Amino acid sequence: MQTARPKYLYIAGIAGRMILLLFLVSVLSFALIAKAPIDPLLSYVGAESTLSEEAKAEIVRHWGLDEPLPARCLSWMKNVLHGDFGMSITYKRPVIDVIAERFSHSIVLMMLAWAFSGALGYAAGIFAGMRRGGICDRAIKLFCLVLQSAPTFWLGLLILSFFSVKLGLFPFGLAVPAGKLAAEITLGDRIHHLILPVFTLTIVSIGKITLFTRQKLTEILNSDYILFARARGESDRQIVLRHVLRNTALPAVTLQFSSFSELFGGMALAETVFSYPGVGTAATAAALNGDAPLLLGVALIGALFVFSGNLIANILYGVVDPRLREGGDYV
Amino acid sequence: MSDLGRRRPRFALNTRTWLILCIAVAAIYLLGVFVWGLCLRPAAYAVHYADKFAPPGAKYLFGADFMGRDMFFRCIKGLSLSLVVGMCASLVSSVIGLAFGVSSALLGGKFDRFVLLCVDCCMGLPHLVLLILISYMLGRGVRGVLIGVALTHWPELTRLIRAEVLQLRAAQYVQAARRMGRTGFQVAFEHILPHVVPVYIVGLVLLFPHAIMHEASITFLGFGLPAETPAIGVILSEAMRHIATGKWWLALFPGLMLITAVVLFDVIGENLKKLLNPDSGNE
Numbered sequence: 358m359q360t361a362r363p364k365y366l367y368i369a370g371i372a373g374r375m376i377l378l379l380f381l382v383s384v385l386s387f388a389l390i391a392k393a394p395i396d397p398l399l400s401y402v403g404a405e406s407t408l409s410e411e412a413k414a415e416i417v418r419h420w421g422l423d424e425p426l427p428a429r430c431l432s433w434m435k436n437v438l439h440g441d442f443g444m445s446i447t448y449k450r451p452v453i454d455v456i457a458e459r460f461s462h463s464i465v466l467m468m469l470a471w472a473f474s475g476a477l478g479y480a481a482g483i484f485a486g487m488r489r490g491g492i493c494d495r496a497i498k499l500f501c502l503v504l505q506s507a508p509t510f511w512l513g514l515l516i517l518s519f520f521s522v523k524l525g526l527f528p529f530g531l532a533v534p535a536g537k538l539a540a541e542i543t544l545g546d547r548i549h550h551l552i553l554p555v556f557t558l559t560i561v562s563i564g565k566i567t568l569f570t571r572q573k574l575t576e577i578l579n580s581d582y583i584l585f586a587r588a589r590g591e592s593d594r595q596i597v598l599r600h601v602l603r604n605t606a607l608p609a610v611t612l613q614f615s616s617f618s619e620l621f622g623g624m625a626l627a628e629t630v631f632s633y634p635g636v637g638t639a640a641t642a643a644a645l646n647g648d649a650p651l652l653l654g655v656a657l658i659g660a661l662f663v664f665s666g667n668l669i670a671n672i673l674y675g676v677v678d679p680r681l682r683e684g685g686d687y688v
Numbered sequence: 689m690s691d692l693g694r695r696r697p698r699f700a701l702n703t704r705t706w707l708i709l710c711i712a713v714a715a716i717y718l719l720g721v722f723v724w725g726l727c728l729r730p731a732a733y734a735v736h737y738a739d740k741f742a743p744p745g746a747k748y749l750f751g752a753d754f755m756g757r758d759m760f761f762r763c764i765k766g767l768s769l770s771l772v773v774g775m776c777a778s779l780v781s782s783v784i785g786l787a788f789g790v791s792s793a794l795l796g797g798k799f800d801r802f803v804l805l806c807v808d809c810c811m812g813l814p815h816l817v818l819l820i821l822i823s824y825m826l827g828r829g830v831r832g833v834l835i836g837v838a839l840t841h842w843p844e845l846t847r848l849i850r851a852e853v854l855q856l857r858a859a860q861y862v863q864a865a866r867r868m869g870r871t872g873f874q875v876a877f878e879h880i881l882p883h884v885v886p887v888y889i890v891g892l893v894l895l896f897p898h899a900i901m902h903e904a905s906i907t908f909l910g911f912g913l914p915a916e917t918p919a920i921g922v923i924l925s926e927a928m929r930h931i932a933t934g935k936w937w938l939a940l941f942p943g944l945m946l947i948t949a950v951v952l953f954d955v956i957g958e959n960l961k962k963l964l965n966p967d968s969g970n971e
Contacts, residue, residue: 374808382809382813386821389824395828446720508924508946510905518939627908663812
């Protein structure tokens with residue numbers, strides 16, 4: 358019998374690894390962006406600038422562009438740790454401000470879609486799994502398989518063209534009504550603009566969790582303890598409430614947390630379709646305009662987002678699950 | 689076979705034949721589209737301003753776009769382009785995955801930890817962001833997409849193959865071979881690789897849809913193939929500009945073609961998985 362490792366050591370171990378990975382990922386992103394053929398000076402001053410060569414050399418020296426790559430990376434990291442991400446070339450504002458403003462939009466979008474797809478997908482998975490082989494089950498399974506194969510932006514386009522263009526129920530993109538003063542924008546306006554992007558993102562992420570829950574349910578229903586429960590005369594309802602929910606909830610939540618990466622990608626695509634002013638559209642604009650500081654900032658935020666999801670998933674998996682809590686190999 | 693036929697006269701196919709049939713039909717469709725698209729001359733989707741925004745009908749099966757180009761032929765061409773990208777990506781990524789997966793499981797120790805770190809590092813960034821970064825580094829364009837898609841799909845397969853090899857490594861016949869003095873290389877090639885091949889092939893096929901979707905996504909965002917190529921991503925991002933005026937067919941049909949291709953690859957992959965697994969292949 359192995360002795361259980363203390364919980365805090367486990368969490369500390371995971372957190373330590375996460376920090377190491379975050380460091381490596383930011384080095385990787387920095388290297389990728391710094392190696393780009395796009396000249397940061399040129400994209401800053403513009404192609405038709407009238408700056409003299411001396412002034413350009415001054416900027417290069419000021420930014421440290423003439424230093425070797427590791428030194429630049431190090432100074433960038435030092436600044437990032439102080440909260441200074443540099444200036445965005447596209448928006449002419451500090452990157453941290455741009456990201457803070459846009460991420461507040463994106464996070465609402467992502468979290469709503471995350472919660473809806475989790476709850477609906479889980480319910481649909483349980484429903485399908487309990488009626489395995491029936492018409493409902495087949496329909497749900499087919500629906501999910503097709504949805505999983507559908508590109509996010511395409512679904513977004515169809516939803517936009519149907520609900521917004523054809524039926525005229527919802528606004529055509531953006532997060533707030535165009536031409537309205539910031540003070541006059543109500544919560545209702547924001548929600549009205551959020552519905553379609555959230556709907557798209559929910560639909561896209563629902564397939565995975567439904568199919569997963571359904572699969573898990575099948576395993577559970579084939580187990581001996583369910584056979585025993587049935588022999589005791591438990592009804593379907595009782596079986597779901599007493600056995601199924603307890604055994605499927607944790608894996609489902611864990612899966613949902615570890616799918617932050619796809620959520621982020623889907624968010625970027627959905628935002629582009631609905632011209633929603635979030636991080637996704639900022640990333641595209643940054644990369645298309647050669648705005649290295651903003652692109653780096655977005656990459657860092659994306660990595661941080663994915664890591665927090667993985668961290669929570671790992672902790673849930675290792676700490677909450679009683680079987681793993683009893684000791685044994687965590688890795 | 690004949691026994692089965694007597695028991696179930698209406699469906700005289702057992703699972704195995706049925707699986708092979710599914711795979712064949714899917715493969716023939718995909719191959720057909722691929723070859724057709726490659727052989728298609730640009731004249732087939734040439735510009736006809738007279739037919740600008742013609743709705744789908746007898747003349748234009750999928751309608752025509754803002755330059756009067758036939759959407760059906762553009763879709764076929766675009767899909768075959770996607771298949772080329774998918775093929776490159778799957779081949780490169782799966783070879784990396786195979787090499788990393790097998791070697792990390794067999795060598796263990798520091799190398800194993802290094803590979804796992806690489807995998808986590810690659811999966812740490814949202815996939816789309818990583819693709820954007822790689823495309824940015826390579827100055828956008830076809831090269832950026834190809835290399836980006838090819839180099840970012842190996843982590844999942846590496847994990848899968850590593851787990852498979854770890855299981856095999858503990859198997860008794862492998863242990864026995866080791867004790868009998870076979871070298872590490874001999875064990876790897878004679879005893880382990882043949883068993884990894886099914887996982888590898890299925891992984892290769894299932895990589896396809898991911899690669900195609902990512903290519904289309906990144907192209908849609910404006911990083912990938914140049915605007916004049918008839919790629920699905922380009923077609924859809926053009927369609928986005930005309931959605932507001934109700935030109936729904938510009939978006940619907942290309943997407944449906946893409947979904948069909950993706951679903952068919954999934955069908956092939958899942959059926960191959962069942963077929964190659966002796967337990968479920970003979971049910």
